[in-house]
Amino acid sequence: xxxxxxxxxxxxxxxxxxxxxxxxxxxxxxxxxxxxxxxxxxxxxxxxxxxxxxxxxxxxxxxxxxxxxxxxxxxxxxxxxxxxxxxxxxxxxxxxxxxxxxxxxxxxxxxxxxxxxxxxxxxxxxxxxxxxxxxxxxxxxxxxxxxxxxxxxxxxxxxxxxxxxxxxxxxxxxxxxxxxxxxxxxxxxxxxxxxxxxxxxxxxxxxxxxxxxxxxxxxxxxxxxxxxxxxxxxxxxxxxxxxxxxxxxxxxxxxxxxxxxxxxxxxxxxxxxxxxxxxxxxxxxxxxxxxxxxxx
Numbered sequence: 559x560x561x562x563x564x565x566x567x568x569x570x571x572x573x574x575x576x577x578x579x580x581x582x583x584x585x586x587x588x589x590x591x592x593x594x595x596x597x598x599x600x601x602x603x604x605x606x607x608x609x610x611x612x613x614x615x616x617x618x619x620x621x622x623x624x625x626x627x628x629x630x631x632x633x634x635x636x637x638x639x640x641x642x643x644x645x646x647x648x649x650x651x652x653x654x655x656x657x658x659x660x661x662x663x664x665x666x667x668x669x670x671x672x673x674x675x676x677x678x679x680x681x682x683x684x685x686x687x688x689x690x691x692x693x694x695x696x697x698x699x700x701x702x703x704x705x706x707x708x709x710x711x712x713x714x715x716x717x718x719x720x721x722x723x724x725x726x727x728x729x730x731x732x733x734x735x736x737x738x739x740x741x742x743x744x745x746x747x748x749x750x751x752x753x754x755x756x757x758x759x760x761x762x763x764x765x766x767x768x769x770x771x772x773x774x775x776x777x778x779x780x781x782x783x784x785x786x787x788x789x790x791x792x793x794x795x796x797x798x799x800x801x802x803x804x805x806x807x808x809x810x811x812x813x814x815x816x817x818x819x820x821x822x823x824x825x826x827x828x829x830x831x832x833x834x835x836x837x838x839x840x841x842x843x844x845x846x847x848x849x850x851x852x853x854x
Contacts, residue, residue: 576752583745585715590737592719593730595668602669612785613670613796618681621800622646624777628770638767641823647685648808663791675712679705749825756822775801775831794842798835
């Protein structure tokens with residue numbers, strides 16, 4: 559009969575390995591995204607202050623406030639509450655699905671990714687301090703820790719990708735989509751394996767927990783849809799950005815919580831939102847098929 563202590567140790571080691579592989583997948587995706595970015599794309603939002611303000615308001619204020627309200631209203635378990643807080647403070651453009659690159663909004667998407675990562679350096683520690691203190695979740699996340707983590711895990715990979723684009727423009731643009739697809743597949747695979755190892759944690763969540771996570775996703779989509787205009791594709795991109803949150807920042811914040819429950823629930827949320835956002839994106843593309851719908 560297998561020793562329970564040995565089995566637990568083996569699961570812990572596997573979890574650590576999977577978390578590392580998930581982060582590697584994130585880095586690979588960001589390098590691939592950077593390989594498709596030109597320097598002119600980065601300032602897109604800054605040349606449109608109205609859209610910039612609405613985007614930041616949606617991601618950094620309204621979605622966290624929704625999460626704040628949900629944990630006040632619903633009887634959520636402590637582990638799920640921690641996961642919801644992590645998702646709430648992990649603002650920023652996500653690892654956008656490959657399909658989003660087909661939108662007529664690439665400059666907005668890339669500019670949002672860089673801008674949100676820079677803003678997260680200041681805003682994420684503030685939200686963590688406020689919400690963790692209020693809900694008595696023991697988390698300390700100094701600004702320097704967030705800045706260094708974002709620089710290494712997000713900005714550096716994008717910079718490497720952009721350097722490849724500058725040196726090998728044709729080659730990098732040609733392979734960017736392929737590597738994004740590979741990285742997305744790896745992220746999905748490692749996430750599913752992590753959930754399979756800790757499936758018992760998912761069985762313990764109740765209806766209120768599921769409702770809270772689903773409500774956060776739905777409200778976030780709605781907020782992005784309302785504030786992302788006037789362009790139809792910008793609305794779609796911001797809606798998915800708000801719902802998905804920033805997987806890199808979420809993993810950084812989750813590392814500050816004790817135990818694996820938070821990380822497992824966050825991965826479950828991301829896998830679910832990838833499915834839902836894919837359906838939402840398909841619906842949006844079918845909803846507007848005529849030339850008259852190019853601006854909404």
